[in-house]
Amino acid sequence: MSSSGSTGLPPATGAWQAGDPPGRRQWFRPETVLRLESGRELPGVEIAYETWGKLNADGSNAVLVEHALTGDSHAAGDVQPGHPSPGWWDGLIGPGKALDTDELFVVVPNVLGGCQGSTGPASLAEDGKHWGSRFPQLTVRDQVAAEIALADHLGIERWAAVLGGSMGGMRALEWAVMRPERVRRLMVLASPAASSADQIAWASPQIHAILADPNWKGGDYHEGGPGEGPHLGLGVARRIAHATYRSAEELNERFGRRPQGEDDPRFAVESYLDHHADKLVRRFDAASYVLLTRSMNGHDVGRDRGGIRQALSRVTARTVAVGVDSDRLYPAEQVRELADGIATARYAEITSPYGHDSFLIETEQVATLVKELLGE
Numbered sequence: 001m002s003s004s005g006s007t008g009l010p011p012a013t014g015a016w017q018a019g020d021p022p023g024r025r026q027w028f029r030p031e032t033v034l035r036l037e038s039g040r041e042l043p044g045v046e047i048a049y050e051t052w053g054k055l056n057a058d059g060s061n062a063v064l065v066e067h068a069l070t071g072d073s074h075a076a077g078d079v080q081p082g083h084p085s086p087g088w089w090d091g092l093i094g095p096g097k098a099l100d101t102d103e104l105f106v107v108v109p110n111v112l113g114g115c116q117g118s119t120g121p122a123s124l125a126e127d128g129k130h131w132g133s134r135f136p137q138l139t140v141r142d143q144v145a146a147e148i149a150l151a152d153h154l155g156i157e158r159w160a161a162v163l164g165g166s167m168g169g170m171r172a173l174e175w176a177v178m179r180p181e182r183v184r185r186l187m188v189l190a191s192p193a194a195s196s197a198d199q200i201a202w203a204s205p206q207i208h209a210i211l212a213d214p215n216w217k218g219g220d221y222h223e224g225g226p227g228e229g230p231h232l233g234l235g236v237a238r239r240i241a242h243a244t245y246r247s248a249e250e251l252n253e254r255f256g257r258r259p260q261g262e263d264d265p266r267f268a269v270e271s272y273l274d275h276h277a278d279k280l281v282r283r284f285d286a287a288s289y290v291l292l293t294r295s296m297n298g299h300d301v302g303r304d305r306g307g308i309r310q311a312l313s314r315v316t317a318r319t320v321a322v323g324v325d326s327d328r329l330y331p332a333e334q335v336r337e338l339a340d341g342i343a344t345a346r347y348a349e350i351t352s353p354y355g356h357d358s359f360l361i362e363t364e365q366v367a368t369l370v371k372e373l374l375g376e
């Protein structure tokens with residue numbers, strides 16, 4: 001069982017918490033200390049991950065799926081008594097599905113710095129106390145470095161495919177740049193080669209909302225136990241973020257100017273954002289949210305590699321970069337530019353009213369693209 005302790009949250013409804021049955025989760029603990037891009041060292045790393053299917057004899061059927069900001073290793077569902085637990089890419093992973101687990105060995109790690117089993121600010125450090133503010137800032141490359149150690153541990157020399165959306169797309173792309181020889185195919189969904197000023201700007205009020213919450217306590221709130229975190233700040237952050245994850249057209253069409261109810265003074269769209277905020281604070285740690293958001297802000301494949309073009313020229317994987325026509329956070333044009341920079345890439349576009357979240361919602365379109373890529 002992981003040494004990850006309380007995430008400082010109210011009781012979770014859907015996500016794994018210390019004390020819950022681990023389900024199909026497994027933990028990998030590298031024997032060596034992880035040396036970070038910053039020069040700092042991170043000891044006691046644990047990576048939680050889940051797998052579906054079986055690795056074949058020559059190790060050629062392994063697929064890595066990288067989750068987005070608030071996702072986790074539970075990409076495909078399973079049902080345990082008392083713990084029915086759907087996965088966030090259920091429609092894509094399973095027997096006979098686009099990622100056919102009768103044929104493929106699908107691996108989904110929880111990102112390093114996250115709060116769903118892998119080591120992060122809410123985990124216990126070697127002194128038995130929560131890392132809290134002492135947890136070092138990570139880069140996307142640090143997160144991939146931990147996953148490279150996991151791949152070594154699992155005996156996977158080369159992934160048949162690495163796929164990810166949004167923050168997961170950043171890790172997928174870094175894999176293909178850092179270890180081109182280990183990535184045969186690559187799918188990057190709704191994700192850029194480098195975070196833009198606009199994306200960093202939207203992240204800024206989210207981070208400040210959490211830091212301004214008196215329960216943030218400089219990042220050292222975890223000792224208070226569940227219920228003591230900066231939930232108000234995290235909820236505000238989620239409201240801002242969730243609005244950027246959907247398109248203006250969808251929100252206007254779906255909610256209009258409708259009030260939530262006769263006795264409820266909120267607009268329906270406000271109630272909708274409140275609901276998503278409430279759900280997130282019950283399943284996610286605010287310090288992980290801040291850390292991962294900063295990792296995304298720092299994402300730039302061109303850093304210390306002679307620029308983006310130079311970095312992308314390293315990629316040898318058969319690549320599809322997928323934009324969403326209604327994505328206002330990671331605009332399709334930015335994803336097209338990414339595809340243009342990779343000699344072995346093509347660009348594809350999801351047509352949807354749902355904005356950035358379409359990579360989680362438009363299962364049929366994503367499935368078609370996945371099948372095409374795996375057939376190449």
Ligand SMILES: CC(=O)SCCNC(=O)CCNC(=O)[C@H](O)C(C)(C)COP(=O)(O)OP(=O)(O)OC[C@H]1O[C@@H](n2cnc3c(N)ncnc32)[C@H](O)[C@@H]1OP(=O)(O)O
Pocket residue numbers: 014015067068070071072085086087088260268269271272273275279283357360361
């Ligand atoms: C098991 C887990 O926890 S999964 C963890 C991993 N999760 C992830 O990786 C992604 C996180 N989730 C998300 O990003 C989003 O929830 C998505 C993209 C999956 C949601 O996509 P959609 O299916 O389009 O859902 P949508 O945004 O319409 O939200 C539906 C919810 O809003 C609620 N809702 C709709 N209108 C309103 C309203 N006016 N007031 C209040 N609530 C409302 C619905 O009741 C529904 O609630 P529920 O999810 O608790 O059942």
Ligand SMILES: N[C@@H](CCO)C(=O)O
Pocket residue numbers: 068069070071165166167245357
């Ligand atoms: N809804 C997604 C969007 C982030 O890309 C998430 O919460 O992870």
